[in-house]
Amino acid sequence: MVNLFFIGLLNAGECADSIVVRLGFFDNSDPRIEKYYGYGPVGSLEYEWEHHSGCGVKIFAALGYSTETYEGMEQSLTRVITGVLFTYHPLAHEYRLDPYLGFGYFFIYINENADQDFEEFSEGGFVSNAVGYAMEFGLDYSLTKHLCVSWQTQYSVSKVVSTYSLGDLDYGGFSSGMGIRFRF
Numbered sequence: 237m238v239n240l241f242f243i244g245l246l247n248a249g250e251c252a253d254s255i256v257v258r259l260g261f262f263d264n265s266d267p268r269i270e271k272y273y274g275y276g277p278v279g280s281l282e283y284e285w286e287h288h289s290g291c292g293v294k295i296f297a298a299l300g301y302s303t304e305t306y307e308g309m310e311q312s313l314t315r316v317i318t319g320v321l322f323t324y325h326p327l328a329h330e331y332r333l334d335p336y337l338g339f340g341y342f343f344i345y346i347n348e349n350a351d352q353d354f355e356e357f358s359e360g361g362f363v364s365n366a367v368g369y370a371m372e373f374g375l376d377y378s379l380t381k382h383l384c385v386s387w388q389t390q391y392s393v394s395k396v397v398s399t400y401s402l403g404d405l406d407y408g409g410f411s412s413g414m415g416i417r418f419r420f
Contacts, residue, residue: 253420256282256386260413262300273313276302278411290325316345319370338372342392366407368394384417
């Protein structure tokens with residue numbers, strides 16, 4: 237009886253497409269950025285297509301913001317991040333617990349602001365763009381055939397020459413968060 241209960245707990249339906257809405261925090265990997273801008277919240281919207289073999293492609297867009305007061309001056313950093321990840325779900329949705337891995341590329345738009353509020357991403361600061369790599373590990377827990385609770389940690393790294401005075405910076409970092417995955 238107990239074995240039948242756990243088998244029923246682990247079984248889950250297959251899916252081909254899913255959308256994830258996720259909220260979390262972004263932690264800068266370059267200590268200079270951490271010093272000037274701290275870390276802050278990030279939100280993302282993701283679409284993933286998965287083959288029944290477990291291989292998939294994920295397209296994502298994220299918005300992150302961080303602020304820090306340094307020597308009496310408020311610094312803020314806004315990121316608009318888009319990218320593509322190639323994913324692999326080794327259990328291919330045979331179980332309710334579904335770990336997955338991802339690797340791919342991202343484009344990041346950075347808006348740096350010093351001691352002023354910003355109204356739009358293109359105003360009131362110093363803008364940098366970068367292309368980099370992203371690695372991701374996640375774990376989904378299926379509540380129903382079409383609904384999952386999803387946790388994800390992504391590490392991204394890119395090198396750009398900032399228009400600010402900090403020189404060659406690593407604009408990547410760790411992004412971790414919880415979300416809801418809608419499967420259809």
